[in-house]
Every structure is written in structure tokens, then in C-alpha cells.
Amino acid sequence: MTLNVSHLSVHHGAIRAINSLSLAIPTGALAAVIGSNGAGKTSLLRAISGLNQASHGKISWMGKSILGDKPEILVRKGISHVSEGKSVIPELTVKENLELGAIWRRDKKEMIETLDLVVSIFPRIGERLAQRADTLSGGERQMLAIGRSLMSKPKLLLLDEPSLGLAPLVVEQIFQTIRELTTSMRLTVVLVEQNAMGALRIADLGIVLNLGKVVAVDHAQALIDDPAVRAAYLGY
Amino acid sequence: MQLLNTILIGITAGSIYSLMAIAFVLVWRSTRVINFAQAGMALLSTYFGYEAVTRIGSFWIALPIAMLGGAIFSALVEVILMRVLVKHSSSGPIAAVAPIIATLGLLGLIRSVIAMIWGGQDLRILPPVSNNGFTVNGEVLVFSPLKLLILITTLILMALLTLLFQRTNLGLSFRASAYAPEIARLSGVRVDLIRTLGWALAGAAGAVAGVFQTVNGNGNFSPDSIEFSLLLVSGFIAAVIGGLDSLLGAVIGGMFLGLTISFILMYVSSGLFFIAPFVVLLLVLFIRPQGIIGVKVGRRA
Numbered sequence A: 001m002t003l004n005v006s007h008l009s010v011h012h013g014a015i016r017a018i019n020s021l022s023l024a025i026p027t028g029a030l031a032a033v034i035g036s037n038g039a040g041k042t043s044l045l046r047a048i049s050g051l052n053q054a055s056h057g058k059i060s061w062m063g064k065s066i067l068g069d070k071p072e073i074l075v076r077k078g079i080s081h082v083s084e085g086k087s088v089i090p091e092l093t094v095k096e097n098l099e100l101g102a103i104w105r106r107d108k109k110e111m112i113e114t115l116d117l118v119v120s121i122f123p124r125i126g127e128r129l130a131q132r133a134d135t136l137s138g139g140e141r142q143m144l145a146i147g148r149s150l151m152s153k154p155k156l157l158l159l160d161e162p163s164l165g166l167a168p169l170v171v172e173q174i175f176q177t178i179r180e181l182t183t184s185m186r187l188t189v190v191l192v193e194q195n196a197m198g199a200l201r202i203a204d205l206g207i208v209l210n211l212g213k214v215v216a217v218d219h220a221q222a223l224i225d226d227p228a229v230r231a232a233y234l235g236y
Numbered sequence B: 001m002q003l004l005n006t007i008l009i010g011i012t013a014g015s016i017y018s019l020m021a022i023a024f025v026l027v028w029r030s031t032r033v034i035n036f037a038q039a040g041m042a043l044l045s046t047y048f049g050y051e052a053v054t055r056i057g058s059f060w061i062a063l064p065i066a067m068l069g070g071a072i073f074s075a076l077v078e079v080i081l082m083r084v085l086v087k088h089s090s091s092g093p094i095a096a097v098a099p100i101i102a103t104l105g106l107l108g109l110i111r112s113v114i115a116m117i118w119g120g121q122d123l124r125i126l127p128p129v130s131n132n133g134f135t136v137n138g139e140v141l142v143f144s145p146l147k148l149l150i151l152i153t154t155l156i157l158m159a160l161l162t163l164l165f166q167r168t169n170l171g172l173s174f175r176a177s178a179y180a181p182e183i184a185r186l187s188g189v190r191v192d193l194i195r196t197l198g199w200a201l202a203g204a205a206g207a208v209a210g211v212f213q214t215v216n217g218n219g220n221f222s223p224d225s226i227e228f229s230l231l232l233v234s235g236f237i238a239a240v241i242g243g244l245d246s247l248l249g250a251v252i253g254g255m256f257l258g259l260t261i262s263f264i265l266m267y268v269s270s271g272l273f274f275i276a277p278f279v280v281l282l283l284v285l286f287i288r289p290q291g292i293i294g295v296k297v298g299r300r301a
Helices: A041-048 A071-077 A094-101 A108-121 A138-150 A168-184 A196-202 A220-225 A227-234 B002-031 B038-056 B059-087 B093-118 B145-167 B169-179 B181-186 B191-216 B226-241 B247-268 B276-287
Strands: A003-012 A015-025 A030-034 A056-061 A079-082 A156-160 A188-192 A205-210 A213-219
Touching: A003 A041, A015 A041, A015 A056, A015 A205, A015 A213, A030 A041, A030 A168, A030 A196, A041 A079, A041 A156, A041 A188, A071 A079, A071 B181, A079 A138, A079 B181, A094 A108, A094 A138, A094 B169, A108 A138, A138 A156, A138 A168, A156 A168, A168 A188, A168 A196, A196 A220, A196 A227, A205 A220, A205 A227, A213 A220, A220 A227, B002 B038, B002 B059, B002 B145, B002 B169, B002 B191, B002 B226, B002 B247, B038 B059, B038 B093, B038 B191, B038 B226, B059 B093, B059 B191, B145 B169, B145 B191, B145 B247, B169 B181, B169 B191, B181 B191, B191 B226, B226 B247, B226 B276, B247 B276
Parallel strands: A030 A188, A030 A205, A079 A156, A156 A188
Antiparallel strands: A003 A015, A003 A056, A205 A213
């Protein structure tokens, strides 16, 4: 198991967002985390990436505790978080947004190689390198956000609602890309999604959260077939 | 010739205001605080410069020493004072404005400490070249070799700052941290360090503004120097005109203010020296409250 979370609790003031939550995600798996609004999905991701402080519990990555590490340190350990919304900096150019993802690296040559790789994955981003990021469409921005994250050559990718606010066709495309990247770049991915069906379809593992706890873990396909999960989260 | 003279005086003064405005903008962008102590820091740096120039004798060695002193002092203020105050600033109405009030307190504190160390009397920094105006066709201008040198030096410093911000990784870290600190952190930028460096750069820019404001005047300065109050007001106004968020805006704001004041003094009345900057500020706030190239709030939502 690459990512291990045990008995994790996260508080926002008096509100308990995550309540003694435990889960484990194996290397190379694409895990979809689903659940209704306020189930704690975003809080979980933000705790793993160091943006939220845990009040209790343990998080370990590749056998070492990462609890209390800051995000700027974790990205150096291979953990990259694409936060909610189209997480790009509109005032910067597309190329600067990508370069930002590799900014902590000293090696300029490696940065250029990674840039070429990202451009080959997202050719539409490659055509717009000199443009400001706020000229991109919603789908392109999401690709840019994922591209920036890939620039750090992550091992663990944390994605928070990449489908948010996108047209169905674009959502389909983003999900397919995430699936392909997981396999081709040998990533471990935690995908938090409101679009439960779309996420489970591409995922290996499905995790259902409710009120800050894990209420179901199974193969993604098994969750899709589970009548209770269908009724509660998939809407049919 | 009078017109050219007015323009040149205007952009020289404007370049000094621009440096001060840059200091305001750098601090605002990194910490969202208006640093009213900026004038005190510039004054303290000018004392550093004075010490260096009396010991070493060279203005051009004293200037970088003043900049370094200003940068270190400013960075210390951020680390020791601001970091704590800003951390608490979400816990109520007083805490929210506490950092800004604190800079006002710091301004008074710096001036008092300076008076304790150096005394309240006027000290003097001699300009490196003559401040006697150029003579063109037998006509003596106000524009002088010193003003030319100030103008060239400020323009070089601004060009260097632009290169730093637009062409280097450090510059990209500065911009990313200002626009979106969370995304910057997730990308591996040490935002706390960048914030301190932003204050340090502001301290250096303010130091140059302070030294130049002094030599561009009569060379005299003291803890309650009116020149530094003017510098504070002009730099602040220039930064606001420029939208408070933009380095280019700070330069445009400074030049605009310098030229406007220069024209008013030359063609209307030199008695308007203390009134003109405020009239300009009020007019700009009435006509374009977001500043000349400031952004409208809510654009990013």
C-alpha cells in the first residue's frame, strides 16, 4: 500500500470534517472518492497534501509518515495536488503556469523535457503556450492544471473535482486522459468527484465517504453494481 | 525649452515616486498590507547611506549599502512583526486592521529611534555630481547633471527589477505567490520565504527612493524631514493611481504624478506644492477608483 491513512480527523473550527477515517490505496491504483456534498472529500485531499492540518491520526506515503509536512515539501516527495476549480493562475501565461509546476527543480534540462512530455499529452495546451491562461476554455484550463501538476513528475496525484463546471463531452475527455495517465505514467491517483458515475467508470477502486467516514470500499465496478450505492450516489 | 525642462524635472521626481510606489506595491502584493512605515524605513536607509558615505567617501558604494541595510531591516520587520500580526488578522475587526496600524506605529518608532541615535539635527549627504542646472543657449535650466543621473539610475534599477520578475524563476515565484499563494505552494514555492524577500526588495527600493529624494532636494535630512513625509504621500498616491497591485502601474503612477505636479508648479503656481498631489489622488479616485491599470474586484470569480 503506497498511501495509508489511519484514524484521521480534521476539524474546521468546531466542525469535524473528517472523523477517524482510515483508508489504503495501493501503488498504481486510480481510486475514486465519491460522496455527497460535505462528506469530507475535499478535506481529505487537503489533509493528504498538507493544506489542512489533521487534528488526529496518521498519514503515510511509501512507508514514511507525511503528517504535518507542508505542501511545498510534499511536492518534492512526489505528491501533487490539483485543487478544486480550474486551478491555474489566470494572470500568467500558459507556459509560465507549466513552468511553475517544475519551479522547485534545479535541473533546467529536465524541466524542458517534462514540458515537451506534457505538451505531447495535451497538444491543445502546447498550441497556446504564449497566451495568458485566462484566454483558455474551461476544459483547457483543467488540462493546464493537470499539466502543471505533471510538471513536478508526481508519483501520487490528488485531483479535486476535475469535472466541475465542464460540458459533458469535455468531462468524458478529461476522465479518459486521467485513466490513460494513471497507466502510462504509473501514477497512483486519488480522484475526488461529485460526478460519481464518471469517476467510478474509470477507477480501479471506489471509496464512498459520508459524514467524514468511509462507508464503502470496493472495486469500482462492484460499487457501480451495488444497489445501495446506485440509489444513494448514482441516482438510479 | 521651458516645456522640456518641466517634463524632465517631472519624470525625475516621478522616477523617485515610482521607486517608493514599487516598495508599496511589493509589500501589498506579498502581504496585503499598506506599509506606512515605508517612509521610516527609507529614512533609516538614508542614515545607513550617510554613515557609509562619510566613512567610505563614495556615493556609489554608499547607495548599495543603504539598499542592503534597508532590505535587511525590512525583511526583519516582516519576519518578526508582520508574520505574527497577519496570522492573527482573521480573528476580528481590530485584528484585521492591526497590521496596517502597526506600520503606522512602526513609522513613529523608527523616527524616534533615529533621533535617539543620530540626534534631531539636520545631516547632509552631498550629491555625487552637480545639482546646478544645465545651460542651454545661455538659459539655465532646473534640470541638472544630478537629476539626469537619478533618472538614469532609477531607470536601470527598474529594468533590472523587470528582468528579475519576468525572466527568472524567482520572479515567477514572486508573481505566482502574489496572484495565487495556494497554487504556488502546491507547486513547491516556499511562499513564506518569497514574502520575506518581497519585503526585502521593497526595503531596497525604498532606500534608493530615500537617498535620491534627499540629494534631489537640498541634501539635508533629519528624523522629522518633510521630504520623507512627501515621499510617503507621493509614493502612496502613485501606487494607488497604478492600482496598488501592479509594478508597471507603480511606475506609470509615479511618472504621471511627477509630471502633473511639475506642470502645475511651473505653469499654475509653485505655491501648490503641498496641494497638487492630493488633488491628483482625489481626481483619480473619483474617475477611476480601481487605479489606472488596476483590476476590478471580482474579475477572477
